[in-house]
Amino acid sequence: MPALKLHDTLTRTDRETTPLDGKTLRFYCCGPTVYGPAHIGNFRTFVAQDVMRRVVEASGTPTLHVRNITDVDDKTIRDSQKAGQSLLDFTQGWTQKFHIDCAALNLLPPHIEPSAVAHIPQQVAMIEKLVAGGHAYAAADGSVYFRVSSFKDYGKLSHLEDRELRLGASEAASATDRDEYTKDSLTDFALWKARKPEDGENFWPSPWGEGRPGWHLECSAMILEYLGEDFDLHSGGVDLIFPHHENEIAQSCCSTHGHFAHHWMHVAHLMVDGGKMSKSIGNLYTLEDLAKRGYSAVEVRYVLISGHYSATLNFTMHSLDSARQALQKLAKADKALERGPPSPQHSADSDNSATGQKEGAGLRSPAAGSEARAPGPFAEAWETLLHDLNVPGAMGAIFGVLNKLKLAALSPEEATAARNGLHFMLNALGLTLPAIADEAATDVPADIQALAQQRWDAKQAKDWAAADILRKQLEASGWLIKDSKEGFTVIAK
């Protein structure tokens, strides 16, 4: 199968994601800072990366996925103190919550998930190399800074010129920063931060005195540990391009002989109701917030992938409703493609999957079948996906095929092929299908059930007027009646 073509931030071109070692695509994603629940904006990035990984794997290339946990910085220290917990207890709690959310969103867990605190020695070692090489220097207070002027390629990723780095919005604000007085240059950044009273118990020894590592350093050190000096791809939110990724490149390239990441994937931001979403503004939603409003994680995932990852996406409640309907449509199509065993030798498999679905209580797992290895009739959707992860385009192609195929008229063999293809695509997108609304067993109160029965009786007696009055009564109470030839169903409005 052809490889995924992905836009590369550094060269600004679409390039194939071919593994450097010819076998496994090794990539790193900047993970969360665990000082609170991640919001859907954070998850947009992780979901996009998850789709990337799934597509690469679906195309036949294994991956090595590394994503860090940032468990030491100003915010984790500050908030752990507020919570009266040790830094470790505090960050582990939020890490756990993060994992729960990731699982709900159907994110494949990274193969390696290193924490910054667990890699202090590696970070110190990298700083030592940088100091020895003349790329870093210790300040009077025991902090260590990277000398940006020592790395000629600085700014290459973000395309910022030297001059521009010194200008900018933060110029005025940083004048009051105490770092200001210890750094040689305004653009130099901290590799090691000297211990401060407010750090409490959170400090580590180093050749330059007690302190803690700077944020940018952890990624460089852990990448070196798990992916080496050269690796395939690095990914994160667009906001990390500068300075975070720029600094990572500087640190890594100046302390090793490698070229660091060979491909950069950046995910655009999520907006909410047309505006920026951020922790500082406070207009953010977590999965829990949305669950309280009745939306499932799968619906959230659908919304998060409904725009191309490189363009900002506006999130609204309406988009969640829209996602719910679209998922229903897919679930119904899937059901329509469900047929009996196509041939005797497959009957065992079919039985298993049927049982699994019942026990799954609502969630079907596409691609559980071993046949779902090719897109089948959805080849166009698959090709669209391979072109820089065009998920919206692929979704459109999937629906287009479903609209054209006369699902009910397909032969069992055709239906199975179509279903396998659909599952292949859904698996690449990481979408699980919800239970079909009608099937969702809701508890109907006895009085409602009685009214509904009354209406059914009236209907059987062809007393349309009475039946309609009862229906309206039920609707007013929030219940809808659906009739079939055999009987009726009551569902919540």
Next chain:
RNA sequence: GGCGAGGUAGCAAAGUGGUAAUGCACUGGUCUGCAAAACCGGUAUGCGCGGGUUCAAUUCCCGCCCUCGCCUCCA
């Protein structure tokens, strides 16, 4: 000011040098006592504005307007 993303139907969102996918919503029909579901249709002479290139531009070029993001620690 610099860098970047984007302006496509009511909402969302793809896409292409040859005349606009798809999802939601809306809507007509079939079916149904009526609905719902299902199925079959419809809904942008138009793709921010103004020029230009071309047989042909929403798609290429130039100018302009607007929105959003980043510019030292926010995915």
